[in-house]
Amino acid sequence: MPHWDSRKETNWSKFRFNQPYARGLKRLREDVLGKTDFDPAVLFQWGTMQAMAVIRILKDCEQEFGEKGQQVVSNSLRRIGYDMVKQTYDGLGKPEGIPEAEIVSFFATVVNTIFYASLEEPRIEGDDRISFDITWCPHQDHYSAFDCRVQRYMVQGMVDALFDMGWISKDWQVKFTCTIPAGAKVCNFVFWKASGEEKTAWELYTGKLEQRALHKQ
Numbered sequence: 001m002p003h004w005d006s007r008k009e010t011n012w013s014k015f016r017f018n019q020p021y022a023r024g025l026k027r028l029r030e031d032v033l034g035k036t037d038f039d040p041a042v043l044f045q046w047g048t049m050q051a052m053a054v055i056r057i058l059k060d061c062e063q064e065f066g067e068k069g070q071q072v073v074s075n076s077l078r079r080i081g082y083d084m085v086k087q088t089y090d091g092l093g094k095p096e097g098i099p100e101a102e103i104v105s106f107f108a109t110v111v112n113t114i115f116y117a118s119l120e121e122p123r124i125e126g127d128d129r130i131s132f133d134i135t136w137c138p139h140q141d142h143y144s145a146f147d148c149r150v151q152r153y154m155v156q157g158m159v160d161a162l163f164d165m166g167w168i169s170k171d172w173q174v175k176f177t178c179t180i181p182a183g184a185k186v187c188n189f190v191f192w193k194a195s196g197e198e199k200t201a202w203e204l205y206t207g208k209l210e211q212r213a214l215h216k217q
Contacts (some may be wrong), residue, residue, distance in 0.1 A: 004113035007106065007122070011098045015106040020087040020115070040078050047117070048142055055147050062213055070210055074153045081157025084115055085165075094167050103167055104191050105130040111158060116151075121186075128193035133186040145182035149209045156206070169193070 018026055054077070061069030088110060095103060105124050112120040112134060122132040138146075155174070161169050173194040178184035185213045192202065 002033060003119060005036065005111060009102065009106075009124075010104050012096075012106060015095055015103070016092050017088045017110055018090060018092070019085050022087075031195070044138055047138060047152070051139055051150075052142065055143075055150055058150060059213075065099075066209075067113050067214060069211055070214065074210075077150065077153035078157035078160070081154035082161045083157075085161035087115075089165065099127065101127050101130050104172060107162060107167075108189075108191065115158075129190065130192075131188065131190045133188050134180070135186055137180060137199070139185060140180040140187075142174070143181045144214045145179055146209075146213075147182060147205075148179055152202075152206055152209070156202070171195070171199065173198060175201060175205070 012130050033040060054073075058070070058073045061073050065072075068124050075110065098106075101124055105122055108130070109122055109132075112118050112132065116134075118133045118134050120134055122130070139151075159172075159174065162168060162190075171193045172191055174189060175189045175191040177188045179187045179192065
């Protein structure tokens with residue numbers, strides 16, 4: 001059983017999704033992993049190189065072009081996140097008979113274990129709150145804590161796509177309480193139905209990180 005298919009909830013089997021980048025994935029599984037001596041561990045090194053390149057591009061654009069450069073890169077990352085979700089749920093309707101909190105939690109599992117190739121411990125804490133711990137992330141040994149802001153842009157695009165599909169209400173917010181690159185044992189994230197000023201918490205914190213990055217240049 002693949003690591004992303006380990007949820008025990010009954011409704012998990014009803015939560016359908018496509019594998020993104022399906023054409024390349026099919027070739028990898030059938031023509032490369034199935035027929036050659038290719039070591040899949042080198043995909044970690046390749047992926048880490050790509051991730052570090054994105055961080056370098058963002059930092060260099062911030063240094064060279066300031067806020068405009070930052071905006072160009074962040075918008076590109078949001079579009080990539082949005083496209084990942086569109087690929088994953090293309091042709092699939094909103095899951096029927098699954099509570100909204102479970103949809104959010106199952107969606108997070110797909111993001112965590114497939115998009116981010118990580119290991120997680122998910123929890124559904126109630127009708128308006130779910131959380132999860134990332135127990136291993138491919139970036140954890142090479143990202144600084146501040147580098148994790150790059151993932152915020154892609155996550156924002158992913159959540160925007162989920163909202164646009166109408167699968168969950170826009171009251172849902174997400175935050176992290178600790179991260180491995182900052183010295184914690186896990187990365188802990190919480191999704192909850194927010195009210196009042198909490199509804200802008202994610203965007204406000206993103207803005208603070210952006211200003212901090214510009215002032216560091």
